[in-house]
Amino acid sequence: MKTALITGISGQDGAYLAKFLLEKKYKIIGLDRRSSRSDSWRLNYLGINNKIILEYSDLTEISSMQRIFYKYNIDEVYNLAAQSFVASSFNTPISTCDVNALGVLRILEIIRNSKKKIKFYQASTSEMFGKVLKSSQNEITSFNPQSPYAISKIFGHYITQNYRKSYKIFACSGILFNHESPLRGEEFVTRKITVGLAKIINKEIDCLYLGNIDSKRDWGYAEDYVKAMWFMMQKKVANDYVIATNQSYSVKDFINEAVKYYGLEIFWKGKGLTQKAINKKNNKIIIKIDPKFYRPLEVNYLRGDARKAEKILKWKPKINFRKLVEIMSKADIKRHLKVENN
Numbered sequence: 001m002k003t004a005l006i007t008g009i010s011g012q013d014g015a016y017l018a019k020f021l022l023e024k025k026y027k028i029i030g031l032d033r034r035s036s037r038s039d040s041w042r043l044n045y046l047g048i049n050n051k052i053i054l055e056y057s058d059l060t061e062i063s064s065m066q067r068i069f070y071k072y073n074i075d076e077v078y079n080l081a082a083q084s085f086v087a088s089s090f091n092t093p094i095s096t097c098d099v100n101a102l103g104v105l106r107i108l109e110i111i112r113n114s115k116k117k118i119k120f121y122q123a124s125t126s127e128m129f130g131k132v133l134k135s136s137q138n139e140i141t142s143f144n145p146q147s148p149y150a151i152s153k154i155f156g157h158y159i160t161q162n163y164r165k166s167y168k169i170f171a172c173s174g175i176l177f178n179h180e181s182p183l184r185g186e187e188f189v190t191r192k193i194t195v196g197l198a199k200i201i202n203k204e205i206d207c208l209y210l211g212n213i214d215s216k217r218d219w220g221y222a223e224d225y226v227k228a229m230w231f232m233m234q235k236k237v238a239n240d241y242v243i244a245t246n247q248s249y250s251v252k253d254f255i256n257e258a259v260k261y262y263g264l265e266i267f268w269k270g271k272g273l274t275q276k277a278i279n280k281k282n283n284k285i286i287i288k289i290d291p292k293f294y295r296p297l298e299v300n301y302l303r304g305d306a307r308k309a310e311k312i313l314k315w316k317p318k319i320n321f322r323k324l325v326e327i328m329s330k331a332d333i334k335r336h337l338k339v340e341n342n
């Protein structure tokens, strides 16, 4: 039985990866930080909460992580912990870098000093490409970051490569494009939309306020993407891979696709900041732009080129954009009805 340490176990990817590795008969140690609202809702949602050993620690504190490495015979580390929200990184740039950049180095130092050969996976991101320099981005496309988040992740990416080359550690990075699911945090635009529309049809709110809805992303499904992490770790030689669907859609496309699951028909009026979505049935505005959701610097467009992963890892996403919107919309409608019926 292999033992995997997953940092960020309480997050979207941590939960799905834990579920996947449990199916592969791994023993899972989840690195969790203490929180006053720690209810492990994602692990409960997947029904795996009692199948994981949770250890309290923090990526900012090397000694507490060291204790976990001494306590367990760890084979694989999946470093998913991060301050992962781009918008917040403009408000908390220093702590974002402490966790997302130095946190990676702290774990790599523990692995470097360990007698055991421990494999390491780093959660890199398409945000590193930022204001893109090519129309689709792959492993050799230059980075052009636009946020403290992206810059902190570039440090994590390069230090992972550096430790691989300097110390022959099996250390790989997955450059994952946006991936979503019913377990995505509600501050991210996809879940904000699927939850917001559920509240509108339930008459809890009249209108949903968003930022730059012309922005385009390459959106995939999180359960597909965590599998790619494991594939990378099973290769003989460590390497970096872009994981993406190779398709790009705007936030507005996501809305247009989602509304039909809520029984809504909409039409759009205006441009840029004056754009609004109007409910055809009653002419009421249900989506408006609020400039407060714009970022100091925006990444307007991302589209991955995951041919390397397809060729070497034999990985391909199963869920496309339309199916993703359907899964997320239906899950939030169901959740919402449950709450209403209680």
Ligand code: NDP
Pocket: 007, 008, 009, 010, 011, 012, 013, 014, 031, 032, 033, 035, 057, 058, 059, 060, 079, 080, 081, 082, 083, 084, 085, 099, 123, 124, 125, 126, 175, 176, 177, 178, 179, 180, 185
């Ligand atoms: P989430 O925000 O859902 O989860 C982040 C996790 O990191 C949470 O478990 C959080 O704990 C934990 N964490 C934050 N700070 C610390 C800390 N100081 N010490 C220990 N744990 C901490 O992110 P996702 O699951 O969506 O993403 C997983 C990883 O992949 C992240 O590194 C993210 O940056 C990266 N990524 C994600 C993409 C996506 O589209 N989802 C795209 C590309 C990369 P808590 O619950 O206590 O907050």
Ligand code: GDP
Pocket: 086, 087, 127, 178, 187, 188, 189, 190, 192, 209, 210, 211, 212, 213, 215, 216, 217, 251, 293, 294, 295, 298, 299, 300
């Ligand atoms: P990101 O790609 O990691 O930043 O994921 P997000 O889901 O936070 O944002 C995706 C895109 O949606 C970005 O270009 C945002 O500027 C845009 N967006 C538009 N309106 C909103 C909003 O209200 N909230 C968030 N989070 N993003 C928004």
